[in-house]
Amino acid sequence: MSHQEDNHHEDHHKPPKKKGIRHHARKVHGRVTKYLTERDTLFATIWVFIFIFALSQIPLNLGIMNPIKLGLKDFDFNDITYSKLGKKADTILDKRITLVNIGYEDREALSLMIDKVATYGPKVMALDALFDEEREPHKDSMLNATFIKHKNLVVARQLLLIGKEGDTVISDAGYFKTGTQAHVNLFTDSVSSVRYIEPFFIDHAGKAYNAFSTEIIKLYNPEAYQKLLKKKGKKLIINYSRKVDNYWVLEFDNIMNDGYDSSLIKDRIILFGYINTNKADLTDKFFTPMNERFAGKSIPDMNGVVIHANIISMALDKSYIKKVPLWGTLLLAFVVCWLHMSFFVHYYLESHIWFHLAAKIAQVLSGIFFIWLGIYLYDRYRLKVDMKLTIVTILMAVDVIYFYEAWAVWMHKKFNYKTVFKPHHH
Structure with missing residues (x-):
């Protein structure tokens, strides 16, 4: 009898068992899913997209009236992989392509340089320079003859x-x-990053015009060209893999004086174009995802001929980037917004004192996670998932709840609309 009493006494003073991870997981699950199937949650989610659409229709020239559209213009989270995370920082030289800096040489010098390079046996040569008008007749004649000869x-x-x-x-x-x-x-404006290439421009009559890089690939590697042909009519995301330092760059004087080993030219693609590394020299320079500043870009970072080189490298390596279609982007954003809306509504109705803190923590953590996920998929699997819309919906969901609540309460009073929101519920 005494022994039983002792056991009973000991049990009475045992500390309560600690609640396990499973218990806390169930609580979190409950906060997310309790209101998931409520009509209000679904409608509030739809409201978020209506608000985003309405804001997107505000003309850009209103400036401050449209911060979302301004903020998202020409911004891509994947640029971080290039500018901050050192993507392709250890990329080796592409030995299939050699760049030749044409500087400000005249047409006679260009003719002599191309003819000289041709003696080394390149597989393909390409001149990235435009000639809009007649100049000195004899120099024009020399360059024209060079074009015909090779x-x-x-x-x-x-x-x-x-x-x-x-x-x-x-x-x-x-x-x-x-x-x-x-x-x-x-096909981009002067202030936007060059992200896409149209390998074949299709006009209104259905005629296809080969892009500069496409024509080079056609001459250099017919197999890679056939793969590119299957993408006719599509815009391709340029998979930038190299800066100018990752290609051999030859200079005019050294070429004319036989100052280079012929192996840098023989059987290669030789791209003639204007090249400079001086940040103050903006001649034939464009913004690209390789820019050191992934947001608020102010100085173009890459010469056109280097962009063409990157496109060619991508096609020869068959390292094309796959892009999730628009419907996939919308579906992901809707599902994520719906889940967050359910979580926010739970705190809004049942723990309003903690609502703003919980919402901000959720927004920050979710924002970090989805930015990381987008970068990871892009870097690891060459899959581009546009996370901007998903993140914007998470950020807007909290504010939309207030608008939706006002509408739902008004509908309840006026038409007996069934809603989880009640007047002055908190």
Whole structure:
């Protein structure tokens, strides 16, 4: 009897068992899912997208009235992989491509340089320079003869486009009309990053115009060109892998004086173009994801010929980037917003004193996670998932709850609309 009493006494003073991870997981699960199937949660989620759509329709020239559109213009979280995380920082030289800096050489010098390089046996040569008008006749004649002579030479040209849709080619701009020519249009404005390439520009009549890099690939590697043909009519994300330092760069004087080993030219793709590393020299420079500043870019970072080199490297390596379609982006954003809305509504109704703290913590953690996830998928699997919309919906969900609550309460009073929100519930 005494022994039983002692046991009973000991049990009475045992500390309570600690609540395990499973218990806390169930609580978190409950906070997320309790209101998940409520009509209010679904409708509030739809409201978020209505608000985003409405804000996106505000003209850009209103400036401060449209911070979301301004903030998202030409911004991509994946740029962080290049500018801050050192993506491709250890990339080796691409030995298939050699760049030649043409500087400000005149047409006679260009003719002599191309002819000289041709003696080393390159597989393909390409000149990224535009010639808009007649200059000195004898120099023009020399360069024109060079264009005709070398069948493995691709010369840049510019497509002039007109029409409401900008898909009517009226002429090929340029003074020279001989030799193999291909357009260097990048189809982007001067303040946006060059992210996409159209390997084949299709006009309104269905005629295809090979891009500069496409024509080079066609001459250098027919197999890679056939793979590119399957992407006709599509815009491709440029998988930037190299800066100018990751290609051999030859200079005019050294070429003319036989100052280089022929192995740097023989059987390679030789790209002639203007190259400079001086940040103050903006000649033929563009913004790219390789820019050191991934947000608020102010100085263009890459010469056009280096962009073409990156496109060629991508095609030869078959390292194309796959992009999740728009419907996939919308579906992901909707599901994530729906889950967060359920979590926010739970705290809004049942623990309002903690609502703002819980919401801010959730927004920060979710924002970090989805930025990381997008970068990881892009870097590891070459899969581009646009997370901007997903993150914007998470940020807007909290504020939309207040608007939705006001509407739902009004509907309840006016039409007996069933809602989890009640007047002055908190």
